[in-house]
Amino acid sequence: MAITMAQALNTALHDAMEADDKVVMFGEDVGTLGGVFRITDKLQERFGEKRCFDTPLAESGIVGTAIGMAMYGYKPVVEMQFDGFTYPAFEQIVSHLAKMPNRSRGTVQLPVVVRIPYGGGIGAVEHHSESPEAFFSHVAGLKIVSPGTPSDGYSLLRRAIDSPDPVIFFEPKRRYWLKEDAELPVTTEPFGTAVVRRQGTTATLLAYGPMVRTALDTAKAAEEEGWDLEVVDLRTLNPFDAKTVVASVAKTGHAVVIHEAQVFAGFGAEVAAQITERAFYDLEAPVLRVGGFDVPYPAAKLEEFFLPDTDRILDAVERSLSF
Amino acid sequence: MAITMAQALNTALHDAMEADDKVVMFGEDVGTLGGVFRITDKLQERFGEKRCFDTPLAESGIVGTAIGMAMYGYKPVVEMQFDGFTYPAFEQIVSHLAKMPNRSRGTVQLPVVVRIPYGGGIGAVEHHSESPEAFFSHVAGLKIVSPGTPSDGYSLLRRAIDSPDPVIFFEPKRRYWLKEDAELPVTTEPFGTAVVRRQGTTATLLAYGPMVRTALDTAKAAEEEGWDLEVVDLRTLNPFDAKTVVASVAKTGHAVVIHEAQVFAGFGAEVAAQITERAFYDLEAPVLRVGGFDVPYPAAKLEEFFLPDTDRILDAVERSLSF
């Protein structure tokens, strides 16, 4: 059956609430409206206003109260309406959600999931297309997840909700309508397991979230050039599956890491550094990074020039191969 | 004359206010008290309550009003009392301070300096020893500065205040009492100019802010091992001086980048990635990263085990040399 990422996520939320009545859901417009992307559609109808409810317009408030509810014993799943509106909650996420289990010497656990529709490519106005994953990846105590397919969307979100550790769950909003033949419920590999989405020998493309599809499209396009690209989907940025990544790069000798966020100090730097540390002698060229330019996310009409696409990736592959 | 970093910074603020009456200073306890580290000592006395004043306890408020004052035509220098209390201002910094000049097509300029005493090593309680520079380095529109010596403290802060672009100015709080023979005012190189603090041939240590001193100490200690280490002080993370860095690594073939922040997705990854991209064939080993562990900043009695020190750096040098 063909399902979309949005359906997979909605079903995952539904099934998690069904399975465990400690799971509660809140955020701006997630109740009556079902979320601006309808990812929480029908959940309030099904589970009532007590388990799925709208909040006042205050992101720090949302994350802060989620922490308190988790201390009480609930498993809150909260939505930040858009990537760019996660920032008001930064302090609660960094100073408390990430640290409290450690601070408390394990006496407090915070099984909270912060869902963030993220990334660009949908022609949105500013602050609606950000890729803030690097910020949160740099915060010990958080797990960072970003699915690239509907099956992973379902499975990783279920795992995130079941996780005893706090999870920042980055939903690739431009892939909400991405389809896949899959039967729900579906169980894919656990956190910390990257997956080779396409076998290849020429070079490795490393991607996550919205860029997985782009990487696969690029691999297809690369066939014309006679290149056989391997595509690795990281799935979880933390934990980071160095093993799968290194195995692929050891095979191909070339690596290009891709994300939408600006390249400078982005997560790609971490991937590049890890590969270089762990597979130095396997590398025939430096790991190249492809991403957005080091400028603010631009206006909709210009985002195509900002965002990495097949051409920019192929250009990097070529530079790598001819290094 | 021997001056400390704290004196250099205080004098820089004083001289900047003297030189330009558009410079205003505010933050928590910066007025009457002169700041908890006394970096703004005597400024209110000298320049009056209108140009140096205490604010209510609200960091988003501090940065947000600084933006408004800069739009009006002032040059606000604001203090975040400690690194860990910058987070409430994250949205104002990321969504507005960094973006507004670009959003406005250059019709709005924001010559704001956000001063942040940062880093550990002073036995402080939690949230007082954070190194958040990687977060802000990943934000286009900001300049990221961190002096390692009193002279640079003075000169870079003067430049930051004169900068037409917003600057996040990271003051290495554990080096506030670091002394140097220098005559103020002093002018060191402009933003984007790293400096070789010690010439060497065996390997390059790359550091900034509080770790510059540690790197120099390590180079000294390394002499015993017969290693002649070069030490590069980055000074500004953005703009990043790839030229000086690459020239050094091209010479030594080995590079170790050092910061206090956790290594995972830290700024060291960017440095490592850049060096690898730009000096691949010069590298005899991967760029190694030395930093804090990927855990929350620990309690004071344990920080010595968390923080990078001479031993951890020498260990990395050894790994690099024997790679």
Added chain:
Amino acid sequence: MAAAPLTPDPATLLPSLEPVQLLDNQGVLHEVDGYPLDLKDEDFRNLYRFMVLARRVDKQGINLQRQGQLGVYASLLGQEAAQVGGAYALDEQDWVFPSYREMGAALVRGVDPGKILQLFRGTWLSDHDPHATHFGLLSIPIATQALHAVGFAMGAKLDGKDLVVMSYFGDGATSEGDAHEAMNFAAVYDAPCVFYVQNNQYAISVPLSKQTKAPTIAHKAVGYGMPGYRCDGNDVLASYAVAKQAVERARAGEGPSLIEAITYRMEAHTTADDPTRYRTAEELAEWNARDPIARFETFLTKEGLLDDAFRAQIDDEAKAYAARMREEIYDAPHGDPLELFEHVYVEPPASYDEQRALLRRELEAQ
């Protein structure tokens, strides 16, 4: 106890529950003590003119979005009186810091609507020069602009300038920490600032009753020691008169205040929204009966201030505006992609040369 109250009589801070209304639903003028109308005939006509223009310009915005010319658009339909009345109370040297729904206020400030729409088209992130019209950048992150307004007002005060700043935001915005910090800073520094809340009853789908349990939004002023006012936001005269009072207060150095203009968003939250999911046709009809323009029209006609010539003139002007908007927007090409690297820094990093070169190569390869 030494902890004496900080202002003489807090009871005086308690806003009146009854919103100031000067024009009733039937367009009949009732004077209200303390809110004298200092308007000339020309002003009455101008208020009407701006409201009609705002509605027309707004309609054009929606249409352009429907025609695929804008990515999204946030309508002000129903809020014309609140927006225009508020902004009309300002003098030329004063400033407005808007959110994203303030096309009406923009018009009053003389901002070209076509420029405002470029944000929604996605040509650039903002296209007007705030310094030319004293109308700040549209601000999407909720409540954040209130702090910019306060900082600007603090700057003006420090500089000894006669200048008042008005910050618009919504009912939902009052829940954000930034709104709180802004009002507190303004009060502490006696900043010449007016917080103008258009209470249009919803934050997207969330009704005011789920946003706050405050008796009214105006009551939030009490906690900052500043006056809070309520006005019928569908009555342009009340909106003006109350704003005028707050503006004059700020101008006289008496500090900030908060205005709650009670109104209703007749359209969807933005063109991307489906309001049938969260509100009823009855509610809509109820508010439709309080249309801000119709009411004012009745009044002006009775007063003999609205003749066919003037209507025709406004109509022409509205048409011209709309035509110009279509012209400016319709298939407006995006600018030079290489401008991505402009305006980020006055002193850009060296790495921009490499990145610009990459983009140039990509553009040439197309």
Added chain:
Amino acid sequence: MAAAPLTPDPATLLPSLEPVQLLDNQGVLHEVDGYPLDLKDEDFRNLYRFMVLARRVDKQGINLQRQGQLGVYASLLGQEAAQVGGAYALDEQDWVFPSYREMGAALVRGVDPGKILQLFRGTWLSDHDPHATHFGLLSIPIATQALHAVGFAMGAKLDGKDLVVMSYFGDGATSEGDAHEAMNFAAVYDAPCVFYVQNNQYAISVPLSKQTKAPTIAHKAVGYGMPGYRCDGNDVLASYAVAKQAVERARAGEGPSLIEAITYRMEAHTTADDPTRYRTAEELAEWNARDPIARFETFLTKEGLLDDAFRAQIDDEAKAYAARMREEIYDAPHGDPLELFEHVYVEPPASYDEQRALLRRELEAQ
């Protein structure tokens, strides 16, 4: 206008300016309407006991810092009545979410002071189990814990538990966005939560008059549609009685409220602070004359509740506490450095093995 007020009569929300005081400065009890004292002799003695213990434990904290055993310490001297009175109003199942200055409240909840001090010593970031005593982690980022308190209360309510949460914070904390969001959420969800502000007149060096222009901190409650109360925070009976009323209100499902306990920090902000830079000896002397313990002592003595035997018993207890604290703190070794990698994740990443190995090597090399 349809926009009817959300609660019946906002005027009833206006806090009384006069703080509730039951014991005057001379230790004479005056009954105050609406604040009946439901205390038995044992309770009176217990309140006294906790205050004396708090002062002794606090003194020990300062001394341990002076002896180099703690990195820093935040004294509660002068705030004993406010802290103890507030916490004493809670039942066993209730919770406290403190800031960093709540040693007195911790004592009432049965938390071992030595454990609290481990944070200031730097042994670990927190050392008590919040679930054992229903006393949350000390919270240093200002006002953030108020949101945790609200969330906890929301959880309890959802779960149908009879449980009230009290969040302590300071006068300075009221300026933070988080305090605002916490109070708004609590009111919107009718969370069984009491916001207990110790107005000790300063946020480090910043006096209340520069923190806010609100008539009083209690008046901030109006903007959330909840009751605000003021009490003499140096009067343990008033602090208790007002807190009790707010707690019972929350317990009865009537929602949150805000208490301003007016008191004074007699010591430096922390041991790292130099208060002579920002306040006068006269001010200090004035507040010293209102000492919360002396006043209560006079009262208890008159009532015959305080005899030498009881004094001696408390004295012994206090000495034992202090001795135990010294024992727990004095040269307390830090724990195993390898614990750095514990408790961060229940399911740690693979990379921890490498990092743990590196640290192990470093430790062995020493």
